[in-house]
Structure formats: structure tokens, C-alpha cells
Amino acid sequence: MATAVSRSGGTPPTGGPGKPFPPPPPLSHLGSLMRGVRSVDQVGVEERAAALGKRSIKKASKLAALDLVIRCMDLTTLEGADTPGKVAALCSKAVRPQPGDASVPSVAAVCVYPAMVPPAVAHVRGTGVKVASVATAFPSGQTFTSIKVAETREAVIAGADEIDMVIDRGAFLSGDYQKVYDEIQEVKEAAGRAHLKVILETGELGTYDNVRRASILAMAAGADFIKTSTGKVTPAATPPVSLVMMEAIRDFHHETGRSVGFKPAGGIRASKTAIHYLVLLYETLGPTWMTPDRFRIGASSLLNDVLMQIAKERDGVYQSGDYFTID
Amino acid sequence: MALTARPPSELAGFDWEYAPAPEARDIVTIAARNQLYIGGKFVEPHSRKFFKTVNPATEETLAEVAEADEVDVDRAVNAAGEAFRSWSRLQPARRARYIFRISRLLQERSRELAVLETLDGGKPIKESRDVDLPLAAAHFFYYAGWADKLEWAFPNRSPRPLGVAGQIIPWNFPLLMLAWKIAPALAAGNTVVLKPAETTPLSALLFAEICEQAELPPGVVNIVTGAGQTGSYVVSHPGVRKVAFTGSTEVGKLIQRGLAGTGKRLTLELGGKAANIVFEDAPLDQAVEGIVNGIYFNQGHVCCAGSRLLVQESIQQPLLEKLKLRLGTLRLGDPLDKNTDVGAINSKQQLAKITGLVESGVREGAEIYQPECRLPERGYWFPPTLFTGVSQSHRIAREEIFGPVLSVLTFRTPEEAVEKANNTPYGLSAGIWTDKGSRILWMTERMRAGVVWANTYNRFDPTSPFGGYKESGFGREGGLQGLLAYVDLN
Numbered sequence: 001m002a003t004a005v006s007r008s009g010g011t012p013p014t015g016g017p018g019k020p021f022p023p024p025p026p027l028s029h030l031g032s033l034m035r036g037v038r039s040v041d042q043v044g045v046e047e048r049a050a051a052l053g054k055r056s057i058k059k060a061s062k063l064a065a066l067d068l069v070i071r072c073m074d075l076t077t078l079e080g081a082d083t084p085g086k087v088a089a090l091c092s093k094a095v096r097p098q099p100g101d102a103s104v105p106s107v108a109a110v111c112v113y114p115a116m117v118p119p120a121v122a123h124v125r126g127t128g129v130k131v132a133s134v135a136t137a138f139p140s141g142q143t144f145t146s147i148k149v150a151e152t153r154e155a156v157i158a159g160a161d162e163i164d165m166v167i168d169r170g171a172f173l174s175g176d177y178q179k180v181y182d183e184i185q186e187v188k189e190a191a192g193r194a195h196l197k198v199i200l201e202t203g204e205l206g207t208y209d210n211v212r213r214a215s216i217l218a219m220a221a222g223a224d225f226i227k228t229s230t231g232k233v234t235p236a237a238t239p240p241v242s243l244v245m246m247e248a249i250r251d252f253h254h255e256t257g258r259s260v261g262f263k264p265a266g267g268i269r270a271s272k273t274a275i276h277y278l279v280l281l282y283e284t285l286g287p288t289w290m291t292p293d294r295f296r297i298g299a300s301s302l303l304n305d306v307l308m309q310i311a312k313e314r315d316g317v318y319q320s321g322d323y324f325t326i327d
Numbered sequence: 328m329a330l331t332a333r334p335p336s337e338l339a340g341f342d343w344e345y346a347p348a349p350e351a352r353d354i355v356t357i358a359a360r361n362q363l364y365i366g367g368k369f370v371e372p373h374s375r376k377f378f379k380t381v382n383p384a385t386e387e388t389l390a391e392v393a394e395a396d397e398v399d400v401d402r403a404v405n406a407a408g409e410a411f412r413s414w415s416r417l418q419p420a421r422r423a424r425y426i427f428r429i430s431r432l433l434q435e436r437s438r439e440l441a442v443l444e445t446l447d448g449g450k451p452i453k454e455s456r457d458v459d460l461p462l463a464a465a466h467f468f469y470y471a472g473w474a475d476k477l478e479w480a481f482p483n484r485s486p487r488p489l490g491v492a493g494q495i496i497p498w499n500f501p502l503l504m505l506a507w508k509i510a511p512a513l514a515a516g517n518t519v520v521l522k523p524a525e526t527t528p529l530s531a532l533l534f535a536e537i538c539e540q541a542e543l544p545p546g547v548v549n550i551v552t553g554a555g556q557t558g559s560y561v562v563s564h565p566g567v568r569k570v571a572f573t574g575s576t577e578v579g580k581l582i583q584r585g586l587a588g589t590g591k592r593l594t595l596e597l598g599g600k601a602a603n604i605v606f607e608d609a610p611l612d613q614a615v616e617g618i619v620n621g622i623y624f625n626q627g628h629v630c631c632a633g634s635r636l637l638v639q640e641s642i643q644q645p646l647l648e649k650l651k652l653r654l655g656t657l658r659l660g661d662p663l664d665k666n667t668d669v670g671a672i673n674s675k676q677q678l679a680k681i682t683g684l685v686e687s688g689v690r691e692g693a694e695i696y697q698p699e700c701r702l703p704e705r706g707y708w709f710p711p712t713l714f715t716g717v718s719q720s721h722r723i724a725r726e727e728i729f730g731p732v733l734s735v736l737t738f739r740t741p742e743e744a745v746e747k748a749n750n751t752p753y754g755l756s757a758g759i760w761t762d763k764g765s766r767i768l769w770m771t772e773r774m775r776a777g778v779v780w781a782n783t784y785n786r787f788d789p790t791s792p793f794g795g796y797k798e799s800g801f802g803r804e805g806g807l808q809g810l811l812a813y814v815d816l817n
Contacts (some may be wrong), residue, residue, distance in 0.1 A: 040613065041613035042781065043782070044782065048613070054457075056345075056348035057345060057346070060346050068341060254648075
């Protein structure tokens, strides 16, 4: 007599006498697992995020931060009007943000639409700057999974090193976590060796509880990075949303040993804001997360402000905008 | 080679040291010798005695301050009594105008006051700047609004001022405690003799300057500096009609004994040993912030500090792991640095008291945890400390430590949490962390504590009354209830 049966005193749901229970299918209870994810207190998380915004980062620590911001930057253009010419200009800026000053590093990657991957790859080849492509019907994600997978595959074939996918917010908000999970897995598989960043589009998720759930769902499904926003929805990245995601990353790492990266994106235009995100990162996930392997900042117009601040820290005065190239 | 190629060591991690970011201290001028403020003038003390006040972060002497004797206190009470005659009859709206003026001056001079508060008391500048000063100004604003609405505050009664109020305040929030005491007293038409703590007298003296600047009539506010002896002269002076004291339970008991049968009104705000109760369904990361804010805020020199953490046993491990990790990120050091989270212990005596109680905790078998933390060589410092395996009978679970020391206890059921939380001679405050709204209400009904915070801690607002049960004192400060202590309704 199987011990499990005798203990329960009833009919075993599966198997038979003498047979052990089969292990449960790993994700059959994804919905209840998701609803069991620990909650977030809105007031508390906003207070903490704001408090870290009051850190005063000066002098050497500011210069080090600005250097890191550049090294972790995904320099982005995601416009309907993008052309190979525009992308070429962006790539030059990405490789050499400040012509004539070799101490300013290149950015981590350029981030473009799939159709712009080939010109981007051609321009950054051999420089160490990566090419990231958005995919999966960016920014809405409202198309068929087969098309999302095909788009991802095409982008990788075209040479993308990194894929920034969006989750299906419609499925997520309707409670179909399984669909979201499966889709991330399929895209991950299609991405192959390319790094997968999963965009939660937190501005459409409505609550911090949902942000935390979506973070854990994406990480469990195989995301290499979780990313706040597409930049096409307001609000985009905010400090409290980022803090919630970082805390989810910390808990996930603690439970599974896997280090998942974090990328805030959208609306980050000022150095001061970027440094606020670094402080959040430093005081939540610690120094080991402060590398381009685990942290990126998605931005289209932040770079020149960072360059301006670096020049100001070095020379003590602000320079005119005309000393920084507009690409 | 690619332009971006950098040595891999640089990519492996990032050791980020925040550069020092001290607030400029030259915004405030500290006189070498400080007199008493009596009858609208700074006067030499009759005692001819002065004592030193030091910066606890450096042990540097900041200034000499007059020590008021019985004659000085008598002069102050007489000046207040004299001023009471006209101040109490002043048109209420005009009284309000003076108090509003004080609030605005507090705001205008807030940087100066914040730096002074940090220099004299050792608290981090971010706290004096973001908590003490805004709240102090808010208290004056709030009570200024009541000054001409007392009939509405107490409908169908005829509220009348009491007379001279003798007020004694502690060293943990010098200016804020001054505001809690002076604002309602003045709004109700009383005059005041206030004695600040001997280790932190400077902000009260700067406040006296602000009273001058606001052209407050002479004698309405009098500041007498000194130690416990000076305080006892204030309390026992026959001209004082009302005594308000914030400080230790020990001194509170002495005062109450001394006032028995004198007909003087009394409110006491004394010690605490608050329970911060975390249920298994709590938002953990925010609970950790609340625990840290509850006990390490102002180095734990807070009467309502959440010094006992009651955690549901089922989540003790993950919560403690998170808490220990968080303790490692607390930045202890120069209180004037804008990035400092934990400042200096207020005085040598207080440091000795904390050290003694922590030693007793170790002796009684609790397990101590302190994050790696370099203490400055000079000054009075104590690292953030956490005790696990604490039981109700340990001294560190029963006595008020008034320092950055947290005792962690566990419970299994809500009933047990209530029982343990209430099992203390004190009853000032409590915190409850749970996702379940109904449980918050259920718990709150059963807690014998003056304030219960739900999913937050150490939140203050001038409209909200604050005060204790049992040995934490009686009477309320703040809100409409705070006025009650300063009016006669018969």
C-alpha cells in the first residue's frame, strides 16, 4: 500500500495502489503561483525610491557614474522615419560619443527596429558596440505568436546581438499568464544566442503588484534582462517601478541563483535621473549589477546631457550645446 | 582592437564610493556664550554659571550656555505671567498672525536651523532638513489656524487659556518638540517658559531670536537653559499653571509626584518599547524599510521607535535575511553629510547606557548582529545592531534602549502577537504590517498604544494626536486633542 494513499485515506488522484504520485507538471498552476506572488506596498516603495533620489552624488563619484551610464547605455532610435542614414549617424555617435576625447567610452549598444538591423550591424562591426533589435510587434505586441517568433528569428539572422521583446499585456491583464510565459519561452528559443530583454511595459500594468508578478513571470520564462518600457507609453520608467523590478530580481537571484539584468527605458533624458537609477541599483542589487552585462539604460536623448555634465565636472563650467554633436 | 575594449576587471563590478557631500556649516553662526531669553531680552544669568554644549560627532565644544538657577526661573515665570495679561486678551486673529509669522520664519531659516540641529544633536542632516524642520513649521502653521477658532474646537464650551505653561523638552527632536509644546500653548492664549535639554539647547536659543524677529510681545516665550535642576525649578514654580514634559519615564514619575495636590495641569510624554509586528502576508521589502525607519531613524533616539520586531515565525528567515542585507547599506558617519543615514549618539551618557544594555543582551543569551561598519575615531557612535533569539524576559525586550538596537521576537498567531505586543509597561506606539485590511483593524482595536501605524512607521502630522498609554504617559499632543491640554473648559 502506498504511504501517500493510506495517509490521505481517499482515492489517489492519479496512479494506483503501490505507485507513487507522479510529480506535478511544472507549470500547471502558473495562475495561482502568480497570484501568490508577494505584494508591494505602494506608499512604501514610492517613499524609498524618492529617498534614494536625494543621494548627493558629487565629484569623483559623479564622474564614475557618468562613465558607467555611457557604458551601460542602449542608444536608441525607434521612429517610423528611421532611415539607414539616420541609423549610421546614431552608430557613429554610439561608438565615439565625444569625438576627440578617447576617455569617453562607447555605449553598450544601439537599439533599432528590425528593418534597421542590417545597416546598424554594418556600422558597428568590430567596435564592440552591440546591436539590439526590438521585436514581437513592438510596441503593442498585438499580433500572432508565430509572427513574433518569425520576427525574432529574422532579426537575429540579420545580425542582432540582443532582442528587446514586449510581453503580451492583453494576455497578462486578462489573467492568461500561461500565454505570456509560453510566448517568452518561444521567443527566447528563437533568439538563440542573442540576449533577450523582456519589456513589461509597466505603464500599462496598472499596479506595482502586477509589475512584480510580470517581472517574476518573465524571469522564470528565461529573460536575460527585464526592461520597464517601450518608451511609447506614458508613464515609462519611473524610480519606484524600477525599485519593484530590482527587488524582484534580487529575490529571483536569491531563490534560483540566476542573475537577471535590469533596463529602465523611456523618458530618461537628464544625467541626474540616470544617476538616480544607478543609486537605486547600487543600494538594491549592489556593485555586481553595475556592469553592462546586468544593467542597461535605454535612451535616445540622454547621451549629450551626460557628455555635458562630464565636461562640466572636468572644467567647472557648462559648455554650449554646440560643442556636442547632434546625430 | 575595438574602441570599447576595456580590461575585464572593470566590467566585473563597480566599487562606487560616494564622494563626501557635506552641508555647509558656515550658514549658522554660533555665539561663544549664550544668555537666557527672558521677557523679550537676552539676559545674563543670575547664577553666573555656564555649561558647555558639544558636537557629539566630533566632541568639539560648540558654545557655552547659561545655566538658569531658581532666581532666573522666577524671573522668567514672572515675565511670562506679566505677558499673559495682554497676550490672553489679544484679539485671537492677531495672536494667529504672530504664530503664522513664526512658521514662515522657521521655513525661511530652515537650512540654518537644520544645520544647527545636526551640529548640536548629531542627527543626520537629511533628517533635520526633511523631517524636523518641515514638521516644526507645520505645527506652528496648524495651531496658528486654531487660534481664532477655539470656540469651534470646543463647541458649547468656553475655552479659556490657563496661564503660564512650564515646558520641558528632550534632546532627540529639540526644535520639533519645542514646536509641539509652544505652538498649541500660544494659540490657546497661554505664555511659556521652556527649558530645552542640556545637550541640545542651541536651536531653542535660535528660536528665541526668531521670536524677536517675529516681534512677538516680550515675555510670551521665555527660554531658560540648564540641566535637570533648572527643570525642577520650572516645574515647582507656583506661578506655573500647567506643566508639559517629554522625556524619560523616571523623571516623569518624579514630576507627577511633585505636582500632586498643587492643582497644576500636567501632560507627560515618556518612554516606549514599541512592537513592530510583521505578518507573513506583509509586503516584505517595504516592511524591511519600515523596520529600518522604525529603529535606526535618528539613531533610535525616538520615544516611539519600533524597538521590538515581532515577526511571524513562518517568515522570520527571509525577513531577517533581507533586513541584514539592508543594514549593510546604511551609511553611518558625518551627520552633516547629505548621504548619511545614521548619525552620532547624542551624548556620552547615552552611549554608555546603550552599550550597557547591549552587553546585557549578549550576556542574557541573545544573538547579536552588526553589519561591517567603520566608526569614526572621535565622537559618540554606535553601529546599527540587531538581536535575534530574544525572549520577552530579556532586558533588551523590556527596557527602553533609546539607541539603534532592535530586538527580534517571533509569534505564531495574531492573538499571540497582540499578547506579546501589549506585554510591556509602555504603550506609546505600534506598527502592523499585513496585506489584510481587516486584520489591521482587528489588531488596532486590541493594541494598547497611543499610535498604531499600518504598513508604515514613524509618520507624523500636526493634525494627528500623539501620546501614550500606561508608563508612556498621558495627554495628547498634536491635533485638536493637543489644544485640550492648554485650555480651561469650565
